[in-house]
Structure formats: structure tokens, C-alpha cells
Amino acid sequence: MKADQKTAHGSCHAYTRHLTSCPHRREKEYNVCACPKWIYLRRKGEKSRRFSLETPSWQEAQEIAARKLEELNPTVAEARKKVEERKRKLVTVKDACDLWIEATKSRTNRSGTREQNSVMVKKFMAWAGDQGIEYVQDVTTMLLERWYRGAEWTRYADLTRSQRWVMVRSMVRYWFERGILDRDPIAVIKPIRANGDHVQGPYTDQQVAAILKQVEDDSRLKSFVAVLLHTGCDVVDAVLHDPARIEDVAIGERLVPVYRYRRTKTGVEAVIPLAIDAAQEMRSITGTAQNPEMMPFRNPGVELITDSHNWSQKVKAAINAAGVGWVELPTRDDRGRPKRKPANTKQFRHTAAVRWLREGQRPEDVARMLGHVDTAMVRRHYAPWVKELDKAHISRVVGNWAAMAPGE
Numbered sequence: 001m002k003a004d005q006k007t008a009h010g011s012c013h014a015y016t017r018h019l020t021s022c023p024h025r026r027e028k029e030y031n032v033c034a035c036p037k038w039i040y041l042r043r044k045g046e047k048s049r050r051f052s053l054e055t056p057s058w059q060e061a062q063e064i065a066a067r068k069l070e071e072l073n074p075t076v077a078e079a080r081k082k083v084e085e086r087k088r089k090l091v092t093v094k095d096a097c098d099l100w101i102e103a104t105k106s107r108t109n110r111s112g113t114r115e116q117n118s119v120m121v122k123k124f125m126a127w128a129g130d131q132g133i134e135y136v137q138d139v140t141t142m143l144l145e146r147w148y149r150g151a152e153w154t155r156y157a158d159l160t161r162s163q164r165w166v167m168v169r170s171m172v173r174y175w176f177e178r179g180i181l182d183r184d185p186i187a188v189i190k191p192i193r194a195n196g197d198h199v200q201g202p203y204t205d206q207q208v209a210a211i212l213k214q215v216e217d218d219s220r221l222k223s224f225v226a227v228l229l230h231t232g233c234d235v236v237d238a239v240l241h242d243p244a245r246i247e248d249v250a251i252g253e254r255l256v257p258v259y260r261y262r263r264t265k266t267g268v269e270a271v272i273p274l275a276i277d278a279a280q281e282m283r284s285i286t287g288t289a290q291n292p293e294m295m296p297f298r299n300p301g302v303e304l305i306t307d308s309h310n311w312s313q314k315v316k317a318a319i320n321a322a323g324v325g326w327v328e329l330p331t332r333d334d335r336g337r338p339k340r341k342p343a344n345t346k347q348f349r350h351t352a353a354v355r356w357l358r359e360g361q362r363p364e365d366v367a368r369m370l371g372h373v374d375t376a377m378v379r380r381h382y383a384p385w386v387k388e389l390d391k392a393h394i395s396r397v398v399g400n401w402a403a404m405a406p407g408e
């Protein structure tokens with residue numbers, strides 16, 4: 001017996017039982033005839049077993065014997081069993097996708113949803129094909145993540161990207177829930193938050209009027225709200241308001257009051273040209289006996305963060321008292337209704353930003369007035385007002401035509 005037919009776990013080898021008709025039946029080591037091949041198997045400490053194979057091939061018989069020998073090792077046997085089980089369960093990407101399509105048909109009657117689903121399924125299958133993935137069991141988190149971060153997905157708008165990924169996720173989760181997959185490889189790859197969630201909304205003119213009416217008898221609170229509205233600054237920067245921040249800048253013949261400060265949050269400078277009456281209102285703010293002279297809203301002996309919180313709450317109380325419960329966003333929910341966000345003090349900043357955009361200010365200028373380093377946030381938070389920007393752009397161009405006309 002050869003050495004490789006025996007291990008610490010037992011022994012196993014193949015042999016030939018020659019038929020009486022075989023011309024080689026007397027040759028002890030002759031195996032390459034077509035006579036039945038058998039296996040001798042003995043696990044250490046147990047009785048030996050012999051069994052015939054279905055193949056007359058000596059080559060195959062030896063391979064089977066070698067495998068059986070290895071499988072006498074319980075660790076190897078266990079690992080092989082798992083592989084076998086997995087193989088039995090393998091489902092092709094195509095079959096898995098078909099199952100999902102069937103499932104969604106019974107789940108929704110909306111043809112739009114079904115249409116989108118089938119687009120997404122085609123996309124998934126094309127991707128799997130490109131990756132050489134034949135079975136859904138071979139779809140891994142890493143592959144999915146690379147796909148979602150790749151050009152095919154990032155070229156979409158955030159909202160589209162997010163919505164489509166949610167569909168891919170529900171399909172993969174379905175396979176997991178049905179036992180086709182023994183884990184959910186996509187669970188950890190969350191869709192990016194869509195643009196729609198970042199969009200901020202302004203208070204309407206009516207809401208602003210109602211809030212101002214509410215604070216009309218509290219001159220300090222009224223002034224505080226005025227600073228928020230005119231400058232669009234954060235609450236903390238309004239608390240730090242200093243009338244000396246307003247300087248008159250000569251632009252040609254005009255003196256333009258300009259509000260200039262560094263944002264506490266980022267250190268980025270904000271520069272806001274003010275209307276004359278807004279500048280007057282903000283210059284006239286005076287402190288109380290306790291306020292530091294330069295900062296009429298800042299209370300000494302209180303941490304800045306506490307001061308901010310207190311002011312924020314005061315404004316919020318006025319907003320509530322004015323019956324303003326929410327801002328309406330220009331985005332829509334699933335049922336096509338405008339989305340809303342609960343009203344709060346911070347939305348005065350968004351109100352100022354949107355007002356500027358509506359006036360036709362360029363995103364670059366609005367970003368500088370808000371104290372942003374670039375226009376990314378403006379475009380992200382206020383994207384729906386790009387239409388207004390378009391209008392402003394068109395009217396400027398048309399205005400230039402009009403200016404040219406008499407000379408022609």
C-alpha cells in the first residue's frame with residue numbers, strides 16, 4: 001500500500017475486481033481495463049468498508065479514493081459538506097431577478113413602480129454580467145459598494161441615485177428573506193441621503209409678518225429677529241452682533257452699508273451689503289445695562305452656547321405664538337404633497353438665502369453672504385430656486401437687449 005493512501009485518520013484506496021472474462025485478471029497491479037473499480041475505506045478505530053464505483057475508469061477511481069481519504073479528516077469533511085450544500089442552493093442572477101419581478105407584480109399595481117423596477121433589474125443583470133457573476137450567491141458587499149460608488153451611479157442626481165438604490169436594496173433583501181442568500185450583502189450600503197432631504201425652505205412673507213407682529217412689543221427680540229432676517233447669520237453670530245460690524249463702503253457715488261463678520265461655526269467671513277433701512281434698524285440696536293456695550297445681545301457671565309440656546313428658544317416661542325408651525329419645502333413627498341419642516345429659529349437663515357436668490361443674486365454672491373467657502377451648500381440647500389436664478393438671468397439678458405435697442 002502506498003504512503004499517500006493512509007493518513008492519521010485512516011486509510012483508503014481504489015482497486016479493481018477483474019471479471020472472469022478479463023485477460024488481465026491474473027495481473028495483480030493491472031487496473032486500466034474496464035473491470036469494476038472498488039474502494040477500500042477504513043476509518044481509524046472502525047471496521048473497514050468496501051464499495052463499488054459506478055465508473056470503470058482507474059483514473060477516476062483513484063481520484064475518488066484520494067478525496068475519500070482526505071475526508072476521513074473531520075475538518076475537511078465539514079468544509080466540503082458546506083461547499084456542497086452551497087452548490088445545491090446556487091441560484092443564477094437571472095432566476096433570482098425573475099423571482100423578484102414576479103414578487104413585485106403581486107406587490108404593486110402601479111405600472112410606474114413596476115416599470116422602474118424592471119429598469120433597475122436590467123441594470124443589475126447587466127452589471128452582474130460585466131462582473132462575471134453568474135450566481136446571486138457571489139454578489140458581495142464589496143462588489144456592490146464599488147458599483148454604487150462608480151460612475152454608473154454617481155452620474156445620477158442624488159435623489160434618483162438614492163431612489164434606485166433603495167430598489168436594489170429591496171431586491172437583495174428579498175433574496176435574503178426568501179433564504180436564497182444566507183446573508184444580506186447590501187444591508188450595510190445605505191443609499192446616500194437624497195437632495196430632497198437637504199433642501200431647506202424659507203418662511204413665506206405672511207409667516208414673517210406674523211412673527212414680526214408677535215415680537216413687535218419686545219424691542220430687543222424684534223431687533224434680534226431683524227438681525228437674523230437681514231444678515232441670514234447663525235443664531236450664535238446674531239448673539240455676537242456688534243453694530244460696529246456695519247461699515248459704509250463707497251461704491252461709485254454711493255455709500256453702501258456692508259455687514260461683515262466671521263462665522264463662529266467655520267471662521268469663514270460673510271459679507272452682506274445691506275439696504276439702507278435695514279442698516280439703520282441694526283445700527284440703532286442698543287444694549288441694556290448688563291450687556292457688554294459692543295454686543296447688545298450678549299449676556300455677560302453666561303457661556304456663549306447658553307446665550308445662543310436661550311435666544312433661540314425665545315425666537316422659537318414667538319414663532320409658535322404667531323401660529324407658524326412649519327416651513328413648506330419646494331420638494332414633494334410620496335403622495336405628491338409639499339414636504340414640510342417644523343418651524344425653528346434657524347429657518348430665518350434659509351429665509352434670507354432664498355430671498356437673495358429670488359432677488360436674482362448669483363449663488364456665488366449668496367454663498368459669500370452666508371459665509372460659505374463655495375457654492376456647494378447653496379446649490380445643495382436651495383437647488384429648487386435655481387429656476388428663479390434662471391428667470392433673473394433671462395431678465396438680465398433681455399434687459400440688455402432693451403438697453404441696446406434705442407442705439408440701433
Ligand SMILES: [Zn+2]
Nearest residue numbers: 018022033035
Ligand atoms: Zn480487468
